[in-house]
Amino acid sequence: MIVVGVMGVAVGRQWGWEATSTTSAKTTTTISSDAQPQAAIWPFALTVTRFGDRVLAAEAFATDYLGFTSPLVGFFQQGDSRSGEVPVKATPTDPVTT
Numbered sequence: 001m002i003v004v005g006v007m008g009v010a011v012g013r014q015w016g017w018e019a020t021s022t023t024s025a026k027t028t029t030t031i032s033s034d035a036q037p038q039a040a041i042w043p044f045a046l047t048v049t050r051f052g053d054r055v056l057a058a059e060a061f062a063t064d065y066l067g068f069t070s071p072l073v074g075f076f077q078q079g080d081s082r083s084g085e086v087p088v089k090a091t092p093t094d095p096v097t098t
Contacts, residue, residue, distance in 0.1 A: 041065075058086035062097070066090075 042061045043049040051057035054076045062071040074087035074096075085098040 054084065055086055058088055062088045062090075066097075 042057070042065055043051070049060075051060065055073055059071060059073045062068040062073065068088070068090045072089040072092060076084050076086050078084045087096040087098055089096055
C-alpha cells in the first residue's frame, strides 16, 4: 500500500500535476460605535485622511464620495460659530449642493 502511494506521487509529478492544499479562515470585522461619528460622513474615520481646509474637504467629498468629475467649488460660508457650508456644483447649470 505504501508503494502505491509513492508511485502515485511520482507519476503525478512526472505528468505536471502538483498536490495543492488550500485553507480558509473566517474573518470577522467588528467596528466600535465610536469608529465613525454620527454627525460626520467624510472623511471616513477608519482612514488617515484629514483636512485642515474646509474648501479642500468639500472638493474631495464631491470628487471621491459623490463622483463629481470637475466640481465647481465655492468659498466657505460661515454659519454659526461651529458650522458653515461650501457650495458645490457638478456643472455650471446644476443646482448648488451644500
